[in-house]
Amino acid sequence: MLGAMAAIGTAGVSGMASAATPGARERNVPPDATKVQGVGVATDDGGYGLRSQFETEVRTRYPTKTTESSWSFTPLQDSIGMITPSGLHYERHHGGIATIDPSKHMLYVHGMVKQAKKFSMADLKRFPALSRMMFLECSGNGLTEWAKPTLKTVQGTHGLTSTSEWVGVPLSTILNEAGLKPGAKWLLAEGGDAAVMTRSIPIEKAMKDCLLAYGQNGEAIRPEQGYPLRLFVPGYEGNMSIKWLRRIEVSDMPFMTREETSKYTDLMPDGTALQFSFLMEAKSVITYPSGEMLLQKPGFYEISGLAWSGRGAVKRVEVSVDGGKSWRDATLHGPVLPICHTRFTLPWEWDGKEAILQSRCTDETGYVQPTIKALVDERGLSSVYHLNGIQSWKVAASGEVSNVHHY
Amino acid sequence: MSITTKQTLIAFAVGLACTSGFAAQAEGSTATSASAESPHHYGFGTNVGPEELKQFVSPLPDGRGLPKGSGTVMQGEKLYTQQCLACHGANLEGGIGDRLIGGRGTLAAKSGPPVKTVESYWPYSTTLFDYVKRAMPFTSPNSLSNDEVYALTAYILYKANIVPQDANMNQDTLAKVKMPNRDGFKPADR
Numbered sequence: 220m221l222g223a224m225a226a227i228g229t230a231g232v233s234g235m236a237s238a239a240t241p242g243a244r245e246r247n248v249p250p251d252a253t254k255v256q257g258v259g260v261a262t263d264d265g266g267y268g269l270r271s272q273f274e275t276e277v278r279t280r281y282p283t284k285t286t287e288s289s290w291s292f293t294p295l296q297d298s299i300g301m302i303t304p305s306g307l308h309y310e311r312h313h314g315g316i317a318t319i320d321p322s323k324h325m326l327y328v329h330g331m332v333k334q335a336k337k338f339s340m341a342d343l344k345r346f347p348a349l350s351r352m353m354f355l356e357c358s359g360n361g362l363t364e365w366a367k368p369t370l371k372t373v374q375g376t377h378g379l380t381s382t383s384e385w386v387g388v389p390l391s392t393i394l395n396e397a398g399l400k401p402g403a404k405w406l407l408a409e410g411g412d413a414a415v416m417t418r419s420i421p422i423e424k425a426m427k428d429c430l431l432a433y434g435q436n437g438e439a440i441r442p443e444q445g446y447p448l449r450l451f452v453p454g455y456e457g458n459m460s461i462k463w464l465r466r467i468e469v470s471d472m473p474f475m476t477r478e479e480t481s482k483y484t485d486l487m488p489d490g491t492a493l494q495f496s497f498l499m500e501a502k503s504v505i506t507y508p509s510g511e512m513l514l515q516k517p518g519f520y521e522i523s524g525l526a527w528s529g530r531g532a533v534k535r536v537e538v539s540v541d542g543g544k545s546w547r548d549a550t551l552h553g554p555v556l557p558i559c560h561t562r563f564t565l566p567w568e569w570d571g572k573e574a575i576l577q578s579r580c581t582d583e584t585g586y587v588q589p590t591i592k593a594l595v596d597e598r599g600l601s602s603v604y605h606l607n608g609i610q611s612w613k614v615a616a617s618g619e620v621s622n623v624h625h626y
Numbered sequence: 627m628s629i630t631t632k633q634t635l636i637a638f639a640v641g642l643a644c645t646s647g648f649a650a651q652a653e654g655s656t657a658t659s660a661s662a663e664s665p666h667h668y669g670f671g672t673n674v675g676p677e678e679l680k681q682f683v684s685p686l687p688d689g690r691g692l693p694k695g696s697g698t699v700m701q702g703e704k705l706y707t708q709q710c711l712a713c714h715g716a717n718l719e720g721g722i723g724d725r726l727i728g729g730r731g732t733l734a735a736k737s738g739p740p741v742k743t744v745e746s747y748w749p750y751s752t753t754l755f756d757y758v759k760r761a762m763p764f765t766s767p768n769s770l771s772n773d774e775v776y777a778l779t780a781y782i783l784y785k786a787n788i789v790p791q792d793a794n795m796n797q798d799t800l801a802k803v804k805m806p807n808r809d810g811f812k813p814a815d816r
Binding site for chain 2: 284285287288313314329334336337338339343345346392395396407415417466468470472473474476477481484485486488489490491493496497500599601
């Protein structure tokens, strides 16, 4: 297992030259592409486009005991812009990826409603649709990094977050359709996977901005993202955005399911645990240069990274190249959207000496991304979830970039 | 920067005053939540009755929603050996699956690494029934009858020194079991 862990972030990079990488087809490369005809239209891709055979980035799985209850990381080190390709969106499953025929899928809405109802996918698509670009992040993102730098690449340290355009029906539309009864305070969202994954959601949040999503980046959501229907709970920890959504039960109290009691709760130093720590607070990370990269020689580099906040839009990202002694404002690349990855860059002239690169995000509420030390001082080392501290990358004089803790 | 184009207040029968959280994402965007304008009824979907909803089980911590059924520690022990032992161990010590018992007194930082189990960490007994019913056994989820799940719940709670050996768990007794860490949780302020 240790060997497998050490391989995280490097898998896929050293892919076999002879086999096409996932999502690609190996084509002959002519010496001069201007002297031969290229590949004919719709002759070898079945009508669904492929990426270049030279692009090798893939999701990598964390070596949990089973492949069904496991997670995979988005290769942020290769990310370009703010959108995550659907096939590279991070995954966290508790009972594998369910395979569901959309023509047979139903969403039940019952409990404290005036009229219990069920909706087919065709029913749901008749309602007025809404689209939003939003990030999703697993609250376990970075859980290996509390005590000491552990995983080598930004894929391992931060890869449990991704951004897509999500399209669907506002949950409020469906709750209005069934009609909430007086006293309704929570609802249970239940998935149709083998884990029958469940979370309780406050009614206020459900009515405010939750989405029943069936679309992702211009097509149906991927099986790994809950095809044909997932809940999307903006800005809240990813596991609440229940995939393969099949049921909503309205209640006057939380259901206290396994995931919201024994799992996604944050143990504090005094032995009590924080429950319903929903919000994914402001966070940022430099994706280039980042762990395991090599800067060939001194000179100009554009530092690039991603910032996001569950509270709203990113307002400011500062970058330090001297371990936090001094900070400069990075450029935010628009559109800067609420609850969405925002790309930032900063030009940097590397002098060839050791440097510590850090980024610090401030969101529109004024919340400033803390140091890891500040979080540890407040929460100890056993809370597992919600690590949003400042990431440090050390650039050695040799140009090698590595994951370090630096306060 | 974002603007909010629809902040129409909706007065729900439940007394909630909710605003549209879907602030438009970009200047000039016209896409807003149609539902924010009024609780319009479209009439899509199909009404369902209680009979069709019986297939779903999700008990509340006070015991509402627990299905009828019962099981004893002894019945649970036999089932555990057949259905659970391979992953959770002969002594409920864990393996491929989580450790289920022990760990009391380990949650505070001064006691060393925390051991989070049903016995030491889970605040509600109903959660145990609910989770085993919906998701276990891992290789054959949702295959156990309600009686079998009550029996397994009784056995695990007995091995966790929470209920006596002659305990019978059913829709009335289960929610009355007070878990050792019942008061160990507080709502986060974030």
